[in-house]
Amino acid sequence: MPRGGLSEALISPLLDWYDGAGRDLPWRAQPTPYRVWVSEIMLQQTRVEAVRAYFERWMEALPTIEALSEADEAVCLKLWEGLGYYSRVRSLHKAAKIVCAQYGGALPADYEALLGLPGIGDYTAGAIASIAFGLPQPAVDGNVLRVAARLTADETPITDLKYKKLIARRLSDLIPHDRPGDFNQALMELGATVCLPNGAPACGVCPLRHLCAALEDGTASLLPKRAPKKPRRIEERTVLLVRAGALVGLSQRPETGLLAGLWELPALAGHLTPSEVRQALAARGWQVDNLFSLRPAKHIFTHVEWHMTGYYVELSGRPEELQFVTPAALRANYALPSAFRPFLSVIEEEI
Known part of the structure; x- marks a missing residue:
């Protein structure tokens, strides 16, 4: 010593x-x-x-x-x-x-x-x-x-x-x-x-x-000295604020890995254009009525950095793979990681 x-x-x-x-x-x-x-x-x-x-x-x-x-x-x-x-x-x-x-x-x-x-x-x-x-x-x-x-x-x-x-x-x-x-x-x-x-x-x-x-x-x-940090992995994501009437669509993350088992706004891999989003959702059988861009956001985890493009998506119908909840229920009962908060600003008055 x-x-x-x-x-x-x-x-x-x-x-x-x-x-x-x-x-x-x-x-x-x-x-x-x-x-x-x-x-x-x-x-x-x-x-x-x-x-x-x-x-x-x-x-x-x-x-x-x-x-x-x-x-x-x-x-x-x-x-x-x-x-x-x-x-x-x-x-x-x-x-x-x-x-x-x-x-x-x-x-x-x-x-x-x-x-x-x-x-x-x-x-x-x-x-x-x-x-x-x-x-x-x-x-x-x-x-x-x-x-x-x-x-x-x-x-x-x-x-x-x-x-x-x-x-x-x-x-x-x-x-x-x-x-x-x-x-x-x-x-x-x-x-x-x-x-x-x-x-x-x-x-x-x-x-x-x-x-x-x-x-x-x-x-x-x-001082103190630290060992050099490994650079964070960058992940590009397209986040969707999905609405079916007055309801908001949520998906649940896998039981293992980052944010395991938590509710999230549904997302697609990569930075997609509006037409690419429409194509991807149509392939899932989702009927898109309206779609417009949201302000992009970034969120930093310990080892991963999310660079996110966002879209507000209005659907006709409720896809079974999503959980649809009222904004009030979202506020009261669902823990949504802070990475998704920037995309909720457009419905801030509802929640």
Whole structure:
């Protein structure tokens, strides 16, 4: 491990800073195991400010693990709509059923048992164990890795799994047994609000600046290092906002792959012209009354980028392969991934 401030000397100034600077977040006010669990799943790859409203709405609708386990998956997906990465909520739902069946409806106060639940990995298990149960387990996320890399001026890519395990072991030796949850949250908070990503750390207000090797070297803005990302795959799609009278047509995605099993606006491969769309739909037996272009849109997933052409399509008849719903039902009952939201603007007043 390189030189720097990843030592017991950081504990006191870090916790003192956190006591005064930690953000007032709804899951911190009542850190019950269920609330910590839900918040941590929501916060994966999502900004804190975006999660607040989702978390509060979720807790109002599904206040307990038992309520979650008994809820229909469609309800869970609708509450999650817009957060993305829908496999997270499906795992959360599945895990709640297991917790009710095997643990009496209460999350186990055991790190290894938590790891055995769907959707819970090393970080989430560590966060729940330390914050909700007071167990001295590290919780190493991207914020913590960035802080560690700068404190130690370590140029190892933080995307390296060996580096993550090394930091987890080092923090296991440091984590104070009287405040493990606060320690983990303080490190994450420091990374989220002070030791910022993209070369912009606020070193002047950092409580650990006297321990930071990268600040001493003048390399803080150059760290952490990351392995080069593979370019995203580009997929060209033609998205259809299908109307049959007052109803909107939806299709369901396959049970595996991207956005598995979710409802979507029907789509065709490629960027098609109006005449090509008419031909493709006629081949399916769809009778098109009217068709006009919508504004194109782009949506970025982790590994895939959709470039979308859109059309508003009025049909006579309702093809059996589509599910036709009212705009009100679409709003209330169907979780539609945010990739399709730009194409709903033409019926915004109806939904």
